[in-house]
Amino acid sequence: MTPSADNGKARTRPAVLDDVAELAGVSAMTVSRALNAPDRVRPETRARVMAAVNELGYRPNPAARQLVTGRSGVLGVVSFDTTLYGPASTLYAIEQAARQNDYVVNIASLGALNRRSIAEGVERLHAQSVDGIVVLAPHESAADGLRHLSSGLPLVAVDAGDDIPVPVVMVDQRGGAVRATRHLLSLGHETVWHLSGPPDWIDARGRVEGWRSVLEAEGRPVPEVAAGDWSAHSGYRLGRRLAEDPSVTAVFAANDQMTLGVLRALREAGRRVPEDVSVVGFDDVPEAAYFWPPLTTVRQDFGEVGRHAFRLLIDRIQGAEEGGPRIVEPELVVRESSGPAPH
Amino acid sequence: MTPSADNGKARTRPAVLDDVAELAGVSAMTVSRALNAPDRVRPETRARVMAAVNELGYRPNPAARQLVTGRSGVLGVVSFDTTLYGPASTLYAIEQAARQNDYVVNIASLGALNRRSIAEGVERLHAQSVDGIVVLAPHESAADGLRHLSSGLPLVAVDAGDDIPVPVVMVDQRGGAVRATRHLLSLGHETVWHLSGPPDWIDARGRVEGWRSVLEAEGRPVPEVAAGDWSAHSGYRLGRRLAEDPSVTAVFAANDQMTLGVLRALREAGRRVPEDVSVVGFDDVPEAAYFWPPLTTVRQDFGEVGRHAFRLLIDRIQGAEEGGPRIVEPELVVRESSGPAPH
């Protein structure tokens, strides 16, 4: 696969275009064309050039190319904590799509979440002259930062709210929460408690809204929301409070990690799931099916999110007009953590 | 933070060095120095240059710089499935370290694991002229690929075995497994069953070896190893078989996801953890403390792995001699899934 780099001669420096040209007996320009516009050179010439390229192990120098073309073939992704399942999966999908289209991706993870850090992340990538940027930070401050950013660089945001001046890909968090909540009500629960994510996260907000809207539409009591931080620990902490309240029969938590904490809290309090309390999560992490009991949850297709983001960005780079937001619909996955209301 | 890009004048093209030089009334060379070697220009001159830089919103063109210096300031990370907790965490740590040292990171995730795909990943990054590469693929084929790769580019591998010609950072998988196994034996279990990862993964192998070595040293029976694929599903599938065998009282699984599957399988078979069966995992994912019961597991410090890898790579780029492998010791975290043997 890789051209053999050592063909006898002691290689002093990597081969450049002129070396290839000389070996092939053509001009540098012809080599360049053979590589970039193969149908503009005679097939026979092209073959000679290719042979020389292989023999010398020639690799085009992207810096030189970029200097003259103005394009780098690099996309940037700004993200908060790529350790989390959602960002990691989306990033992965973007990277896969990029690879298939001969782009390469550069990442800038954020140490903190505020307007300034988003700007810094974008700036850091901009300074590397990426061709475009995907912002993967569904946080209020990101939306805020984006609103005040006019870098002139193609930019796409994921789950960043709809009042920002860049194209967005969004998961319909609201819709997902609606489905989860309706599911629980349909099982006969009088109402549903919600453990939310941090309130300054856009997606956490969407889930609260969806949940609340269903309860209100159905005229059910709307319990107070308790906010966690996405972690299992926070789910556990908040879950212990819920577990003490016997009127709680249905809980919708903002993600699967928090839900795991809730499950443990309920179990420790001696409340059975789903016999006494039904529980629904959000995300459908790969482990959710192996929680105890297997978790009813709302699946987000992060792969699709990533692919949409990539597509949108490429369109943007190629100068297409900005379309409306791309919406990805999440899907309720019913397993065994939700069941009929007691009695 | 970001220089204001629009100062009245219609910006036709981004400012370049000469624009700054002209505005500051100095030569381009002086501007370059003011930016790259501040102590080689008079402070007063530097201030004038900086003012011009800000006024014009000047950004150095990295391609031009790279073309002449030969360095890009970009590091590459080749990884398999950055969605998994281990690679994602390591990548994150590398990225953080890189950021603090003014490097940027480029990722190449692999669609498959074989010698060729590793070579392709490395090649893809090489073609982008990164300054160095971290290979994050603790797989036999990666080691194999690395052995046959002589790209002349600084390269560091993580958990890639010790018989490869590049510097490595390794977690002492063997040591971790030894600790887990000893822990179980010390609780009075006669022997320990092991559910391994895929046998062609280097780290899976190390864990098998550590486990086996303890049993052999203690003269205990060595049960047959069943291999999973790291997933909770595979843990579940293999766990069901173990659950049927009443002689099984202690299980060490190759990672926490698989362990989750085992826990579910045991529960479904009516076997209590830890009263009937003790279970120990590996990794200590953030959720492990919220499994049911909270999981005894072996913690790997992926952050440290990432930082070591970065350091090693930088040293390599700066021409330091290749030292021995950096070893990271994992640590046993005892929670509630392990307990005294029955009777």
Next chain:
DNA sequence: GCTCCGATTGTTAGCGCTACCAGCAGGCGC
């Protein structure tokens, strides 16, 4: 036979930056 055309290849210039070598002050020793 001559012009003209398209297909193919070559030449020139320059992208934006920094290495390298000068130049040019001012201050020091003698």
Next chain:
DNA sequence: GCGCCTGCTGGTAGCGCTAACAATCGGAGC
């Protein structure tokens, strides 16, 4: 006063590539 060194600044060249134009060639058309 002269050479010399130190501290700062400038000029020139060139990194490796491709855009734009120029040149060349064989044959089609008349």
